[in-house]
Amino acid sequence: MHSGNSTDHRSSELLRQEIKLLLFVLLIMFGISISVMIKNIGTHNEVEEIFSQYEAIQNELNTLVHNNESLLRQQKTLENKRRDLLDSLEIKTKRPELIQELRSARLLAGLETVTGIGLTITMNDKEGYDPLVDKSDALIHDGTITYIINLLNGAGARALSFNGTRITAVPQIYCIGPTILFYSRRLAPPYVIIAIGPIEEMLAVLETDRYLQRITSNEVGIRMEIQTGQVVIPTFSEYENFREHITHLEATRNED
Amino acid sequence: MKIRFGRSTFVIVICIVLGILLALQMKGLNRKSVTRDSLQELQNSVIEYQKKNQDLDRRNNQLHDYIRTLENELSGSETGALAKIIEEKEQYAIFAGLRKVENDGVIISLTSNAPARMRDSVLRQFVNELASLGAQAVSINGERKVATTEIRANDDQIIINGVRFDRNDTFEIRAIVNPDSIDEYIIPYLENVREVILKELEGENWTITIKHEKKLVIPALREDRIAYQNDLLVPVE
Numbered sequence: 001m002h003s004g005n006s007t008d009h010r011s012s013e014l015l016r017q018e019i020k021l022l023l024f025v026l027l028i029m030f031g032i033s034i035s036v037m038i039k040n041i042g043t044h045n046e047v048e049e050i051f052s053q054y055e056a057i058q059n060e061l062n063t064l065v066h067n068n069e070s071l072l073r074q075q076k077t078l079e080n081k082r083r084d085l086l087d088s089l090e091i092k093t094k095r096p097e098l099i100q101e102l103r104s105a106r107l108l109a110g111l112e113t114v115t116g117i118g119l120t121i122t123m124n125d126k127e128g129y130d131p132l133v134d135k136s137d138a139l140i141h142d143g144t145i146t147y148i149i150n151l152l153n154g155a156g157a158r159a160l161s162f163n164g165t166r167i168t169a170v171p172q173i174y175c176i177g178p179t180i181l182f183y184s185r186r187l188a189p190p191y192v193i194i195a196i197g198p199i200e201e202m203l204a205v206l207e208t209d210r211y212l213q214r215i216t217s218n219e220v221g222i223r224m225e226i227q228t229g230q231v232v233i234p235t236f237s238e239y240e241n242f243r244e245h246i247t248h249l250e251a252t253r254n255e256d
Numbered sequence: 257m258k259i260r261f262g263r264s265t266f267v268i269v270i271c272i273v274l275g276i277l278l279a280l281q282m283k284g285l286n287r288k289s290v291t292r293d294s295l296q297e298l299q300n301s302v303i304e305y306q307k308k309n310q311d312l313d314r315r316n317n318q319l320h321d322y323i324r325t326l327e328n329e330l331s332g333s334e335t336g337a338l339a340k341i342i343e344e345k346e347q348y349a350i351f352a353g354l355r356k357v358e359n360d361g362v363i364i365s366l367t368s369n370a371p372a373r374m375r376d377s378v379l380r381q382f383v384n385e386l387a388s389l390g391a392q393a394v395s396i397n398g399e400r401k402v403a404t405t406e407i408r409a410n411d412d413q414i415i416i417n418g419v420r421f422d423r424n425d426t427f428e429i430r431a432i433v434n435p436d437s438i439d440e441y442i443i444p445y446l447e448n449v450r451e452v453i454l455k456e457l458e459g460e461n462w463t464i465t466i467k468h469e470k471k472l473v474i475p476a477l478r479e480d481r482i483a484y485q486n487d488l489l490v491p492v493e
Contacts, residue, residue, distance in 0.1 A: 019267070026270045033277035047290075054290045057298045064305035071312040078319040085326040091338060098338075102345040107486045109352035110403055114489040146384050154406035154415070158488045169353045169402045174388040184304055196488055232492060241311040242351045248392050248432055249350055249357040252473065 072238060110166040110236040114159050116196035118231040119203065121148065123191045126221030137214075138221045140191055142175045147211065148193055155205040157197035159233045163187045166236035168245070183240055194231045203228070353402040353477045357393050360435035361472035362386075362442060365465045366427045372460035373423040376409040378453055382429050383407065385449050389442055391431040393474045397421050400477040418482045430474050438468050 086099060106112050126138035149160060149167060160167040162182055173182050180187045195202060206212060206226060215222040236242055322340055329337035349355050364382055368374050379396060386394055394401040399416040406415065413420040414427070421427070433442050443466055450464045477483055 022267065023270070026267070026274060030270065030274055030277070033274065033281060036281060037277070050292065050295060051290050054295055054298065057295065057302055061298060061302050061305065064302060064309060067309050068305055068312065071309060071316060074316055075312060075319070078316060078323060081323055082319060082326065085323060085330065086341070089326060089330060089337060091329075091341065095338070098341060098345070102341060102348070103491075104486065105345050105348035105352055105354060107489055107491065108354060108402070108484070109348045111348060111351070112489075113492040115492050116488045116490055142384070142388075143381075146380065150380060150406055150408065153404045153483075154408050156482065157404055158486055160403065167403050169351070169400075169405075170387045170391050170394055171403075172388050172390065173384070184307070198488070237315065239308070241315055243347065244311070245392055246347065246350050248359050248434060249355075250359055251346065251350055251355040252358045 075237070109242065110159065110168050111242060113232065113235045113238075114196065115230060115232045116158070117199055117229070118157075118194060118196035118233075119152075119199065119206075120227045120229075120231055121193045121195075121206070122225045122227075123148075123193075124189045124223040127223065129221075135220060139178065140180075140189060140222060142173045142180050144215070144222075145173055145180065145191060145193065146171075148206070151205050151209060151212075152193070152195045152197065152202055155197065155201040157195040157202060159197075160193060160195045161233045162193055163191060164234060165239045166234055168236055168242075170245070185239065194233055196231060196233060199228050353393065353400045356473065356476045357432060358471055358473045359432045360438060360468070360470055361391075361393075361430060361432040361474075362438060362446065363467050363469050363472065364429040364431075364446065365463075366429070367463040368424070369461035369463070370424065372457070372462060373412070374409075374414055374421075374425070374427055376407050376414055378457075379407050379414065379427060379429065381453065382446075382449065385446065386429070386431045386433070389433060389445065391433045393432045395430045395474045397427055398475055399481075400475055402477050402483045404483045417477070430469075430472055432472060432474055443468060 086102075091098065103112075107114070123140050123144070125140055126134055129138050145162060149162070149171075152160060162171070162173070163185070165182055165185060171182070173180060175181070176186065178188075180191070203226065212224070214220060216224045322344070325340050326337050346355070350357060366374065366378065366382075383394055383396065383401060396407065396416050397419075399405070399419055402417075405417050408415050409423065410420075412423055414423055415421075446466045450466060454462060454464065
């Protein structure tokens with residue numbers, strides 16, 4: 001009986017100590033939270049101000065993105081209507097070569113969404129890139145992208161896109177810090193190049209190229225994945241107004 | 257028993273208050289993660305989308321006008337569609353590099369003196385720099401640069417649009433750029449590029465000259481070039 005009382009007494013003493021310890025930890029955390037809140041009182045207004053500005057701009061951006069999507073849809077509808085009208089006009093029967101030339105020029109200019117068999121090349125910087133340890137080759141630069149585009153062109157590519165934007169005659173691709181700027185779009189990895197063309201030739205040139213073999217080796221670490229199959233390459237006009245890129249060009253007669 | 261109950265209640269209350277404080281702290285942390293830099297980035301995106309939407313709106317209006325002309329032609333109330341179609345076709349052809357074009361621009365001449373030979377990488381570097389400077393038309397040794405032009409070395413030759421050029425010859429890159437910024441920005445920039453390239457080629461004997469050319473002519477892509485082919489492309493309706 002005496003031994004039972006003593007055990008109860010000990011366990012209740014243990015419980016009391018546990019509660020005390022728990023209370024101690026909780027009160028310390030409570031104290032820290034209160035002190036952090038007091039410390040933040042001064043900076044609170046500035047943070048709130050930036051955050052409310054951020055929210056307002058985010059809302060504005062969401063509206064603009066929504067408008068952009070609806071304008072793109074409108075553009076597609078208008079393009080289809082234009083195509084249908086051209087098909088139904090008499091010009092098509094009277095001047096078939098003109099309509100053919102128009103379509104061909106549109107295709108070569110990259111102003112038509114096209115589909116075909118091709119490659120999808122996905123590239124990523126070295127995993128866990130550390131500027132203090134890794135070579136600069138372990139990052140993908142504008143030169144890496146233009147190099148691959150050049151290889152694909154040499155292998156007979158007919159149309160290409162880079163991260164969803166069509167490659168045109170004079171594509172503006174350049175590095176800004178760790179990102180690549182392509183026309184007005186700032187891009188970050190993964191970088192995706194899609195090419196329509198002869199698959200075997202394009203694959204062979206990528207797989208046998210010594211520079212690509214070096215940068216994708218374990219030593220350098222660039223990650224490159226190639227998939228084959230049916231691909232779609234968007235029209236350039238989905239992102240840019242092509243007329244802005246011919247403002248300084250005056251067409252002249254061909255003398256030869 | 258009462259004491260135990262009181263303690264438990266006290267612990268629960270403290271935990272709830274602590275939970276609320278932690279939630280407030282987390283909210284504050286989320287807000288603090290929004291810096292002036294991320295705000296600036298967001299503002300840049302807004303400007304980018306505003307510009308894109310203005311462009312799209314303008315293009316859609318042009319398409320509207322064009323469609324109206326075609327519709328009027330179809331109804332017989334107006335005859336102007338042919339001129340519109342020709343104008344449209346010419347704009348596409350200019351953008352694709354299928355027309356000879358003219359304006360002020362720059363000429364870059366590159367000579368590699370023996371034993372050095374022309375490097376495709378040097379040509380590509382200049383072409384890429386010109387593109388990033390906003391060049392609207394570029395040619396190399398008379399070969400118009402188009403979307404599928406390749407510039408690559410193969411033994412003693414450099415191949416451009418499938419045409420072979422001797423690597424010991426002088427190469428000439430022509431580009432039409434914004435005439436207003438040629439002297440004050442484009443040529444000084446290209447001269448810097450030249451210095452960097454010459455430093456990389458130290459030990460080899462190279463001559464690279466850059467000059468401003470008035471009424472520079474850049475030829476069209478010839479129809480017999482491989483880059484003219486579009487046989488593997490199917491337009492998506």
